[in-house]
Amino acid sequence: MAQDFSSGGPLWYVDATKISAIHDAGTTGEGVTIAVFDGGMYPEISNLQGADIEVRDLAQCPDPTAPAPTAFAALQHGTSVTSLIVGNGTSDNGSGPVGIAPDARILYYGALQTDCDVDAFPVALADAVAQGADIVSMSGGYRRLDDELSQPAAAAVADALRAGVLVVASLPNADSVWENELGDINGVVNVAAVDAMAQAAKKRDGSDMANDDVDVVAPGVDVAGLGWDGTWGMSAWSGSSAATPIVAGVLALGVQKWPDATASQLLQSLIRNTGSTPHELEWSNRFGHGIVNATRLVEEDPSQYADENPLFTDGQVPTFDEVYAPTDPSSTDGPEPDGDGAPAVLPWILVGGGAVVVAAIVIVAVSRRKSGGREDV
Template sequence: MSHRHRLWSLLGSAALAAIMCVSTPLAASAADDSSAPGNNAQWWADTYGVGAAHAAGLTGAGVKVAVIESQINPDLPVFEGTNLSISDKPLCKSDGDAVTTEANSPAIHGTTITAMIIGNGTGAGLVSGIAPDADLTFYGLGPQAGCTKNDTGGLSDFGFNVKNAVDDGARVIVSAVSMVASEADAPVIAYAVARGVAIVAAYPNPNSGVNVAKDYTGMNGVVGVSGIDSQGNLQVQDDGTPFVIPSTTVVASGCCLPTVGWAGDWSASSSRQGSSYAAPTVAGMLALAAQKYPEATGNQLVHALLSSTNGAQHEPVRADDGFGYGAAWLPTLLETDPSSFPDETPLMQGPFGAPTADQIASARANGFEAPETQRQSTFDREAAGANTFDVGSLVPWIIAAVVGLVIVAAAITVIVVIAQRRKVRGRNAS
């Protein structure tokens, strides 16, 4: 049975009737808000048996999770009583750049992603987290307009925060902000993999204008997640065709999910879709598995994730149809003991091609090795094609040009001297 048909079967039997995705703001009231209990906005919780996992005591307690997003409002009701903290190693020199009370787009996004992991189910959207008792630290990238940054040591904004999260003891790192992959980040991703930290990232959405091949979700060792709806369908492009990302690792619920805040109002909510909302679901699943199997490394947990998709334990096989290894599935993940898997990432076929096995081995032996300089992405150079020059190949031409200029200058000097002599002879003759 194909991944897609298997998903339809599973989701059709486990989820409630599909709801229509809308992007208009919805009032945060039980009477007419799609995020109210019983109105299917959190269909994923029933589909993945989240309630049963919580009833069994698996709530993410004691597991450190890191969220890398732009901004957050940590003072909202949805975070009351949760174990939420803000990183004390800010990317921006102004500590307040990551924390805001303004209900702008990046803040709503970061707040919602965080709430999907540890939210208490109150406030706008009534968002309940999949791992409500996890110890979650928010690592802010700052507002979209940018900020004055602290020294990142040659790492990108993403790499800087990954490094800090690993050093802070995170077992699972998740981000849903699209950023360009950088060779300079290969050492820090290798460092995370060597330390057994699971990195989960959302793939870009259709019509976003993002070049998927350049996104950091394509780096080795990163669990790249794409979103599906409650019927197991991928997102579609403007022309109605499925948005297929061949390098997808797994898929998860990413449609018709409530936001915390909407259009400048923290008391409003909207039903939204996108891979952004699938990534925290997968990260939360890994957090619950990490609680159940505390000795497992992130690499072993990722092996278990890939071996338990679509509701069955199996040998992992990845397809290029946009579903990757299949749908992440919490019940079978929790039944899969990761101790039998090697402490090595199974994700070494990313389109970016880095970090390499040698870089990971070096990180195991030596820890983190900072990049010497911030280098241009391999993909940026390849995209330049014929416009990319080898400076060394220009040296002969430069030398020839200099010699030519010297010859021309000498000729001009001779001409001037001869002219001056003729003028002198002319005056003497007169």
């Protein structure tokens, strides 16, 4: 049975992922650049002091830092996402979110604000690639993008993957009204949430969240956030939006630890080293390939794995050849994700190993049969 970490309050994910030991060993995300796509963000809070954050100006969007500090509804989401990557552990009421990759460089894009132009996402992604981003973390989306931006978004993702950028995106919470435009795009790591007992996040009716596009899961229920209680003290929030930056942060640790590994090899390692012991690739629509394990991702040499992105599926865009074909890599029509199995062993029970969330996107040829996932796992 999985260990219950809920007694740790909103910081339970720190103990569950064993992230402190990884930081103490010198792996902190130093030298890694993460582009965060979100809404408004308040960079002046105590939790983000000392962090390397550059807010990128987009002509297609308002300044994400413009809202007043008391505009919590506009600022809480993006601020909380950023804090889970590079937060320093403080807040206005004492303790605060602890970042998974505190020494990573953040490029912040307010590309998910409601007042952005429809082409904000492709423009922001192209800029992130040009600025040297290693990982893109996107928690959220618009319903409009699912239809209006499918091709431009796919083309932008194809360019990012071709450049070796890892792209991580949150799946919609089951009760959300929005759809993530990246959920149906190949090569992206789609993230869902689990709680302190390593159980899938719940719908309002008490049933487990399930999604045919889930790739991995990470801590995302009642984790540390900022602004959710109307103050800049630590509060708790939940959802795939919270799990996604944890995945991105963990992946940043892998990028730092294994600088010679390709993005695809890191992604192979991410999905093959879930749980507490090595196991064959498995998949379910509740856990994807399993709960990401930060300790094993850092310890296992990714060069042992094929240099192929495992997150391509027939029927979704872009196709593998459109991304990697030497003759015409700029096309953007293609496949859809899939996979099979269920998490072998839930990672919290791992002695000395943490289950964390890392996510970055990469391109791999190994097809995942998501349609083969089982509802009963």
